[in-house]
Amino acid sequence: EDQVTQSPEALRLQEGESSSLNCSYTVSGLRGLFWYRQDPGKGPEFLFTLYSAGEEKEKERLKATLTKKESFLHITAPKPEDSATYLCAVPSGGYQKVTFGTGTKLQVIP
């Protein structure tokens, strides 16, 4: 069974304190990996798709990287507005079907 595991479950950072979120996966034949951001009371908002090991993508203070076993979401000099839950997901179980992790809840303190 395909699985996606995110760690840590929660992370509290001071403003400007860089860190990384981890997403490890077990899936047969990785076809890609998604990162989403979810604010309280809202739906997930798409951030990145990574397609193959070694690929990196950046958006403002966020950089996502992918290896054969895991993905990292690096947050450089975070600001309070980066506070959210970050979800990763992989295509799994058939066309257009996706398995999601349970997310990392990030809190950035001013």
Add this chain to the structure above:
Amino acid sequence: DAEITQSPRHKITETGRQVTLACHQTWNHNNMFWYRQDLGHGLRLIHYSYGVQDTNKGEVSDGYSVSRSNTEDLPLTLESAASSQTSVYFCASSDGTGDTDTQYFGPGTRLTVL
């Protein structure tokens, strides 16, 4: 701007009642999905559709049904609501034909079954 909307945003109902949650997208996407999100679980797929008149069961489909009569709408029906169906429900849509097509999510419906 194209968007995906859900209604109602909040709903309280009683055990045994039939409930329908609406999802409407103006992206003109072929693919639409319903998920539920619960603490300790990732988003779990309930039902999905690849186009008009097409519907398919996801991993947690028991007690739920959907119908797709047009491109824009995929209503989710709880036939006889149970307390275990208290959750936040998200609708999503995607275009294209690839496994890595981006799914765009609606704002969610918080359902409480008493």
